[in-house]
Amino acid sequence: MKDQVVLTGDLRFLNLGELIQLIGSSGSTGVLHLLSKYVESPGEVYFKEGNPVDASNGMERGLKVLYSFFGWKEGEFSFSQEPLNVKPSIKKSRMQIILEGLRLLDDGEIEVKGAVGFEPSPDTADGKGGRLPVIKGPLIDYMDVVAEEDFSEGQTIVSQGRHGTWMWVVLEGTVNICKEAGEEKIPILKVGPGSFIGSMAAFSQQDEVRSATAIAADRVQLGVLDRPRLTHEYASLTSDFRNLILSMDRRLKQVTRQAAMGRVSPQPLKGVPTGKAPIIPKGGSSARLLSISAGNAFIVKSMKQGDLLLCKLEKSDFVGPVPFLNIGHEPESAAVFGTDNLQMKELNTEALAEEYARLSGTLRNMVDNCATFISATTSILYDLYKK
Template sequence: MNERMVLSGSLGFLSLGDIVQLLGSSGSTGVLRLINRYAPEPGFIYFIEGNPINAQNGDLEGLDALYSLFGWVNGSFEFTREAIMSDKRITKSRMGIILEGMKLLDDGLIKKIGPATGHDSTAELKQTLSKTAIVKGPLVDYMYVVDEEDFFDGERIVEEGKHGSWIWVILEGVVDIVKEVDSVPIPIIRVGDGSFIGSMASFLLQGHIRTATAIAVGNVQLGVLDSQRLAQEYAALSLDFRTFLTSLDKRMKQLTDRIVEYHEGKIHTDEILKDTKVLIRQSSSEEKQLYVVKQGRAAVVRETKSGPVLLCHLYKGDFFGNVPFLHLGHEPEGASIYGSENIKIAKIEAVSLQKEYNRLSTTFKNIVDNMATSISVTADLVCSSVISKNSETKVTSNEREEKT
């Protein structure tokens, strides 16, 4: 037996999406080997600190290879811990990869490798995909859990617009996060074991108002976290790191608002970007610096096939650039930064922030990591909703033209 092997099993029991989330939550470095009797040779995915950096499947390499492996719905897998010498060919965030891989599989754009079936399994496939699309957090640290609460299917855990100064971790179950517009729920994200209900503002601000509604999907067990202990740990951090975390929290809130705004057609990105200049270009792999806004404003914008999509606004005190210890799915790999004409920025010493991040308690670090994952996933959902809405508009426009 390979002594370096730390995880193995069946792809019929754990999907590739689940495996990637599991390795991501544990920050594992090594090689995931996939074996399928219907494929001529194994597939490989290379991880550094829980993030896929390259993949191989026959002649395919990088992101194309990784996506193709989502079609391996049968077979086995094994993960071995080892140093990775492979070049970094994948920069997309792991949750972005999971969601896109499942969407491609659902749309029939990835070939399923397995035994031929004599029936249409589309409904079963969609049911499986809905399960694997759940955003899961790291393994739960029970040191900060002071109580447990149970909620039943359809029960509202928190309601948008209501006050609340506590935060939960999901011990077991699934929760839908939604925004409500004219009493109609708009889905934002679906979270599962290890994810958190409530933001850092929940335990930092007295009379904090909830910005979204959380609804139990099936029976859910939550762990109530020690808010006072978390607030004390936050207060002991440096001003720079607290400012960084606050900026991170604001990004998450803006992204949930953005889904609603695009849904209602309230965002006009071209007007927002008028008279701005590019500070960081999307996919600029050479950009390794972290910055803070000192004056003016900036915008985080993803370039898509449907045009630029606004993700967030940045103001004085907000950061942007490369965060070496977090994978937000934003700049520089997944978004551009546009600045106003009067913008002034300064470099941030990312090394000192990373040292402080490394000293965080397990629970606090899990909250930060899970927020980064949620930011990445929600940004993808914002862009997907814009692309989908633009496609619907184009179809409607074409139908009108045909009638005339």
């Protein structure tokens, strides 16, 4: 395959975090080339199917090098689609990399390369001593947009606890996703064009209780999705794939609740069942994707502050790595423990991957977006419990 430059620009216009999201949304394989007059050697980030798998700067390689590029505030970039001949050394998800890179930059642990120093902008501050990058989704499939709605800055789009099944995709602007605790609205995520608002659990039931509040951060235009068509497509999926979608939705709700609790009282939870060996250890090489048929499983992150429970899984939930998604959980970043009565069956990952590839653009984008939200919220949760 001949190398093809498909994207060029200025780092002052698109920073590294935005570039990683943009390349990730296209699922491209190739090399992101970085040049700066403040750095002697050029930088390169290697992508496979939209995910950074290695980085280099001179003789140095790996994740630490990739993080250093977040400090390149001035320079030029180009992305070329080309086959890779590098050995993958980076296993973190895109959003884990972006959030950790921004945290290191905020904490002064990354050297800034450029004439202008870094100052966190007011619109990215979360009010709790951190920053919330704008999470952008894949390219929008307008075939499933049946109407458009406009919201002004500060206007509530959906309220936590209210009922509703409408689903939207962000066309323009940014939206704050918040959890409500009493009178306080706790910011969890900030989402931009291509991201979805609404729960995929709405496909399986006539009524859905909103689990979070969405507020327009600026002028926002939303596309109302063709829910009847998407519901019909969802109903045509195999039971294993439908359960996978619903399980992802439940994971997202749980880690979002944990992140909200972490902002109020950042202490590890008690009672995590870690007294025996994990079913899947953190960093293990298990490639099996399992479905729970009885009992409970617990996704646990071991930290210096104590064991942190990410989510509790039940019947029909999945356990293990999903080959076509990266949610930043087991086995790369967390371990799995189980109750004594836990029973699981192995899922056919090849069949699921084929079914995923056949999804319509909108439904596939929604699944990808949910995985990104899980990864991003989990990374924010880790950072909260470190403080």
